[in-house]
Amino acid sequence: MTSLGNLNLRFTKVSGTLPAQWSSMKQLTLLHLEGTKVFGTLPAQWSSMTSLGNLNLRFTAVSGTLPAQWSGMTSAEALQLEYCGLSGCLPPEWSAMPKLRIVSLSGNHFSGCVPDSWVKKPGLVVTIEDEHKGSNCVSDNLCDTTTEPPTAPTTTGTPAASSTPSPGSGCEVDGCEVCEGDSAARCARCREGYSLTDEKTCLAHHDGGVAAASSGAVAAAAVWAAVLLSVGLAA
Structure with a gap:
């Protein structure tokens, strides 16, 4: 690589x-x-x-x-x-x-x-x-x-929920994973299954509504990620 x-x-x-x-x-x-x-x-x-x-x-x-x-x-x-x-x-x-x-x-x-x-x-x-x-x-x-x-650190893995830093704790936006700065009413990143709107809120994905990324694109990205992360583990 x-x-x-x-x-x-x-x-x-x-x-x-x-x-x-x-x-x-x-x-x-x-x-x-x-x-x-x-x-x-x-x-x-x-x-x-x-x-x-x-x-x-x-x-x-x-x-x-x-x-x-x-x-x-x-x-x-x-x-x-x-x-x-x-x-x-x-x-x-x-x-x-x-x-x-x-x-x-x-x-x-x-x-x-x-x-x-x-x-x-x-x-x-x-x-x-x-x-x-x-x-x-x-x-x-x-x-x-x-x-x-x-x-x-040089190891890879999924962090425990208690150890993952959250820049915007106590967020009031439904479906929000990370708040924007110190604001509890504006979202910077939504949870899986939601999309971030221009108003900094989270909109849930529904059939016929907000379209999620194509499975092919996600799968391709996942393959690349697996290959690249293996570079770090194999070195």
Whole structure:
């Protein structure tokens, strides 16, 4: 799989942790896992994925901190990490990515402010809550720079319900699995059998109503997922 260029598994039933062994896919330029059931921490080893330009992990259950080592992703242009369970400081080292233009981080649990090195980087657009920006950065939201990032797990499997982070606990939207940010009345990701509407509510699938993804597409995505996750296990 070292020659794979694009991997798009958005809104499929793929689950498990992110394999550190995927760092061997040196030709990968696009990785989209948005809306899947992947969880665990972001592997620091992915810093060697020097061809990766676009990474999308929005609306997943990934957690932990942002690896400073990812500054080695020299081709990264867009890192979309919104509405996950991420926390900790924003690494100043990321400003060293020469092509980086978009960093989307809203809906997480970060501390501290957007680093000056990010602010001064020409053309970089950072999407995050105002409490982390410039003069709006609150004084009681200081970043603890002494905290070491957790070691990324390398095993795969389905997480227990009690260990899966939920960015929007206590959601009031029927059929919602993850709320949008701190809002209990707006959904970011619906449970299986529901579709997310423009009003951020969940609409149940019925015969003749909202159409679910075709079984053929889901099956194909599942086959790809099984093959790729086996790469991490076999390495």
